[in-house]
Amino acid sequence: MLRVMIVEDEQPILDLMERLVGEHPLLQVAGAFTSPIAALDRHAELKPDAVFLDIEMPKMGGIQLAEKLKEQNEELQVVFTTAYPDYAVDAFRVHAVDYLLKPVTSEDLERVAARLLKLHVMRSALRPAVAADQEPIARCFGTFETRGSNGSLINWPTRKTEELFAYLLAYPNRLVGQWHLADLLWPDLDEDRALHNVHNSVYRLKKALKDAGVSLDLSNSNDGYRLQLSPDFSDLERFRDFMNRTAEIDERNTAEAAKLLRSHAGSLYGGKDYSWSAGLAAEIATKQAGLARMLTAYYRRIGNRSAAKETLRVYLLHAPLDEEITGELLRLYAEDGEAGSFRAQYEQYVRGLEEELGAAPAEEIRKLAAAFVHKATEA
Incomplete structure (x- = not known):
């Protein structure tokens, strides 16, 4: 798209x-x-x-x-x-x-x-693709960690320094106002002290990255900061770059899409409780599901049903309560007569809903399960 x-x-x-x-x-x-x-x-x-x-x-x-x-x-x-x-x-x-x-x-x-x-x-x-085996400096899916030039994890001087970097990674290549950062990261402090903390945290951020041998273009202009990033710096940017330039999955990008689905799984920043990240995390989760659906559609289109089911299983490892993807996998199991796999997936989904949300499956999935059980009984 x-x-x-x-x-x-x-x-x-x-x-x-x-x-x-x-x-x-x-x-x-x-x-x-x-x-x-x-x-x-x-x-x-x-x-x-x-x-x-x-x-x-x-x-x-x-x-x-x-x-x-x-x-x-x-x-x-x-x-x-x-x-x-x-x-x-x-x-x-x-x-x-x-x-x-x-x-x-x-x-x-x-x-x-x-x-x-x-x-x-x-x-x-x-367009030259990022090397498949090249690890990004910053990992944002399922965790939040940044590694220096020697491969060691960067230990941030304060939690706010780490959160500041997370925010700049989330919104790169744009000017972020210093007052916006002050309100976002230190909402309970008076304006002067909050702004002082912004300047101090930016200084600490630059120093930590420099000490770790990480070269980064973080500039200050017009009372704000701009972090310029290439698509290979973080797994988040790599994922966004692929999704922005991909309208559909075909034989040319299947391998890259499958690798992204496996390596870019889990919640944004490992579920860290950043007050500003909930909306972005939901947006990224929607795109992760979209990638799984596009890849599954491609495999179904070429008749590779095993790969389609494996794609859905990989996604559900990190989003087990996704109703739409669960329904798609159950339908594939039903179409192929895989009673054992159908039953195991359905029971796992029912338990997860009950334990996490205290809820029952949607009517459509319950009907699908009932129809499959009835068919299996008749057979």
Whole structure:
């Protein structure tokens, strides 16, 4: 799925574009703006694969905005929307993928989406992948640990220093305000003392990383901090990079996807009780489930049912109460007549729900179990 940012200064047209893009199965709205200045400011944070830009906008036109965005990401795919076809020549000056004449229709979007996806797949295939055996410096799945250049774990001077690093890893390549960090990490302290703690913790963080031989671009500007990261620095960034550039699993990325599913399992930061991380942890968990579903769908598509079941079992090791994935695995067992595996998985799921949540399986899963037992009894 491609992440798309939309910039259109007329709100009704922006709403239309947001709806059309949001309804397309291959596209996801990463951000929608009436202000080109706001879009430029948020671009690095949102990391879209493509942008739909209105050409005629006040303060900064679409052509100028495209040039500035391309300076930040030369691989960004640009599509212009305009009521004036005479702009086509200017549009292709900035290597635009295409341009759409207003009013944009779903048929227009379908044509452009196909081109965007084709170019995205081609570029992904040419992009050098991170070495499969290269361990990331920071591990964020199922634990939270950072290793120095000699492979030893970094012992942080304070718990807040560690939490500060966790937050910067969670939101890299964007400016994080110092007052925001003060409120986030020291909400009970007065402003001056909280801000002093921010500066002190940043100093300690940089020193700890330097002493461990870890080179990191952590800069201070405009009363805030920005941590620049490459996709191979942390397992979290590696996972995000794969998910952002992958619309579906096929023979070219199956091995990488299977490795990611196994090595990027467990809760974010090992379930550390950071007050700010609950929403992000839920978002990552949803993407982990999405990866398992995509990989399972690929294996089913090529007829490798054993690999499909193994994929679901691997995921459920770390998320045993996931109702949708459990149901999918039970259906596969039922379809293949694997009574023993079906019974063991179902009973394990029932026990887990009762012990952890004091709940019973959903009606759909109970019906599935009843139907399978009835069929097995008749046989």
